[in-house]
Amino acid sequence: xxxxxxxxxxxxxxASISSRIPVVGPWIVNLLLGGPIIxxxxxxxxxxxxxxxxxxxxxxxxxxxxxxxxxLGINDWPMPGRIVRRATYLQEYHELTRKDGIPFVxxxxxxxxxxxGFILLCIAACALxxxxxxxxxxPDPTIIQTAPRPDLFFLWLYALLSLLPPSMETPALLxxxxxxxxxxxxxxxxxxxGEKSWKRRPIAVLTILLVAVTLGTFTHxxxxxxxxxxxxxxxxxxxxxxxxxxxxxxxxxxALVFQxxxxxxxxxxxxxxxxxxxxxxxxxxxxxxxxxxxxxxQGGGNMPGLRKKLESGRNDCTRRVPRNxxxxxxxxxx
Amino acid sequence: MRLIKNVGDWFDQRLQLAAPIRETxxxxxxxxxxxxxxxxxxxxxxxFMLQLVTGILLALLYVPSAGEAWNSLQILNHQVALxxxxxxxxxxxxxxxxxxxxxxxxxSSFSELTNSPGSLPGS
Numbered sequence: 001x002x003x004x005x006x007x008x009x010x011x012x013x014x015a016s017i018s019s020r021i022p023v024v025g026p027w028i029v030n031l032l033l034g035g036p037i038i039x040x041x042x043x044x045x046x047x048x049x050x051x052x053x054x055x056x057x058x059x060x061x062x063x064x065x066x067x068x069x070x071x072l073g074i075n076d077w078p079m080p081g082r083i084v085r086r087a088t089y090l091q092e093y094h095e096l097t098r099k100d101g102i103p104f105v106x107x108x109x110x111x112x113x114x115x116x117g118f119i120l121l122c123i124a125a126c127a128l129x130x131x132x133x134x135x136x137x138x139p140d141p142t143i144i145q146t147a148p149r150p151d152l153f154f155l156w157l158y159a160l161l162s163l164l165p166p167s168m169e170t171p172a173l174l175x176x177x178x179x180x181x182x183x184x185x186x187x188x189x190x191x192x193x194g195e196k197s198w199k200r201r202p203i204a205v206l207t208i209l210l211v212a213v214t215l216g217t218f219t220h221x222x223x224x225x226x227x228x229x230x231x232x233x234x235x236x237x238x239x240x241x242x243x244x245x246x247x248x249x250x251x252x253x254x255a256l257v258f259q260x261x262x263x264x265x266x267x268x269x270x271x272x273x274x275x276x277x278x279x280x281x282x283x284x285x286x287x288x289x290x291x292x293x294x295x296x297x298q299g300g301g302n303m304p305g306l307r308k309k310l311e312s313g314r315n316d317c318t319r320r321v322p323r324n325x326x327x328x329x330x331x332x333x334x
Numbered sequence: 335m336r337l338i339k340n341v342g343d344w345f346d347q348r349l350q351l352a353a354p355i356r357e358t359x360x361x362x363x364x365x366x367x368x369x370x371x372x373x374x375x376x377x378x379x380x381x382f383m384l385q386l387v388t389g390i391l392l393a394l395l396y397v398p399s400a401g402e403a404w405n406s407l408q409i410l411n412h413q414v415a416l417x418x419x420x421x422x423x424x425x426x427x428x429x430x431x432x433x434x435x436x437x438x439x440x441x442s443s444f445s446e447l448t449n450s451p452g453s454l455p456g457s
Contacts, residue, residue, distance in 0.1 A: 001396065003403035040400035047398035055386065062382060069375075070361055077366065093364075101362030108368035115373035116380035119430055123384065127422035135407045139400075153432070 001050055003043055004135035009148035011038055013161075020170050038141075073097065078196030086193055149222075156218035162227050239264075261306065378434035381427040388424040 015033055019025045034041030073093045078084075102108065137146055150158045164172055198205050239255050247255070258264060299305030346352040395414060397406040410417035 001398075001403070002407065003400070004407075043398055043400050043403060051389070051393060055389065058382065062379065066379075070358060074363060074367055074372065074375075076364060077371070096364050097362040100365050102365050102368060103360040104363050105359040107365075108363050108372070109376075111368065111370055112373050112376035115370070116377050119377045119381060119434070120384065123381070123423055123426035123430060124419075126426050127419050130422055132411045132418050132421040133425055135404055138404050153429075 001047065002134045003139050005137040005139055005143070005146045006134065006148045006150070008038060008139035008141065009146070010150055010154075011042065017173050021174060038139075078198070080195070080197040080199045082197070084193055084196050152219070155222035156215045159218040159222035159225075162225070163221070374434045374437040378431055381430040381434060385424060385427040385431065388420050388427060391420050392424060 011033075015029050015038070018028045018032055021028060030036065032042075032045075033039070034045045072090065076093055076096070136148070137143060149155075160172070161169065195201060239259055244252055244255055258267075294300075295303065297305060297307045392410065395406060395410055395417070397403055407421075410421060412418070
């Protein structure tokens with residue numbers, strides 16, 4: 001409901017994921033957005049979901065859950081060596097509560113009340129301290145000066161999608177969740193009996209640890225976004241004099257171009273980068289020279305084409321780049 | 335006193351709620367589950383109710399239209415009394431809800447961490 005830039009672009013990504021579903025994709029996008037694009041109908045649709053459908057079903061499910069807690073009891077704590085059997089579990093539980101049970105009020109409710117109060121105080125304290133989150137900029141697709149980011153609990157997905165090779169995106173997005181859902185739904189059927197203590201279930205413990213570490217790692221990666229180019233070369237500083245001494249006039253003119261066109265956002269001067277790239281820029285041999293010129297003119301990889309920026313003759317542009325200029329990052333000048 | 339009792343009896347006779355409520359409150363639970371490991375479920379219920387309350391408060395002022403939604407959030411943040419406080423309460427309740435319900439689920443597998451197994455009757 002925070003209809004802002006983050007929401008707009010996040011929804012755009014959600015819609016484009018849905019559109020990749022074979023056959024029914026476009027129909028699902030239409031259902032989701034109330035049309036082919038994110039517009040007024042989209043917000044009304046999500047408002048209805050958010051205000052009526054989701055809270056209503058949550059209330060129903062919570063009520064059902066509480067009824068089952070009353071009828072079937074709470075999950076008794078697992079003990080190593082105590083085997084749970086479907087056939088006898090309920091009978092054993094009710095016998096236990098009859099022989100050694102205490103009434104819920106006041107026996108068990110005191111700690112519940114204390115903890116609930118504590119949680120409410122924590123939320124109020126966080127709300128006081130952090131204040132409202134968003135909205136970020138206006139949800140306007142014509143504003144492109146934006147860096148939308150998902151909320152904390154979706155950051156792992158953001159990192160995963162950024163790091164996956166493009167060919168893997170559709171299978172991972174469409175098959176992965178289906179497998180996860182099927183496994184979770186099937187789990188009670190093939191693993192509902194036997195040892196329930198975590199001490200006797202190393203695979204379960206390792207699975208949870210693996211999931212936690214994976215999600216934590218992806219969330220951390222999303223915070224750093226290492227897949228975006230890092231513009232931490234010596235931008236802004238003038239080209240050091242040592243690179244200009246003993247150069248031809250044309251090379252010095254090249255240094256000016258290098259400075260003025262922000263080449264140094266990605267390219268370093270001196271031997272700071274991988275030797276292969278360095279020699280490539282230092283002295284392109286005749287066979288690689290044509291590739292070099294094409295790269296500078298047309299761009300490619302992370303590098304923008306510079307045809308419009310370099311007005312004069314094409315053959316000059318190689319000599320305009322100062323010697324020893326090389327990418328600071330692998331792939332930065334590919 | 336007698337009047338209050340009469341009125342109470344009349345309501346109970348019409349609504350039939352006293353017995354189920356009493357039964358719910360007094361339903362027996364295993365002695366060892368009166369433990370700090372078992373408080374997350376009720377905490378989830380509490381923050382869910384907080385969500386309902388704050389959600390209703392926000393819905394009073396939020397305008398669900400593409401042109402107005404963003405502005406109504408700005409008004410909530412900056413002009414409405416305590417709007418800046420209710421919005422993060424809602425967000426905090428949403429996060430606590432997911433944390434509490436997943437903690438409840440984890441507890442159902444890991445609760446012996448906080449219970450001493452020796453205190454279990456019959457073990």
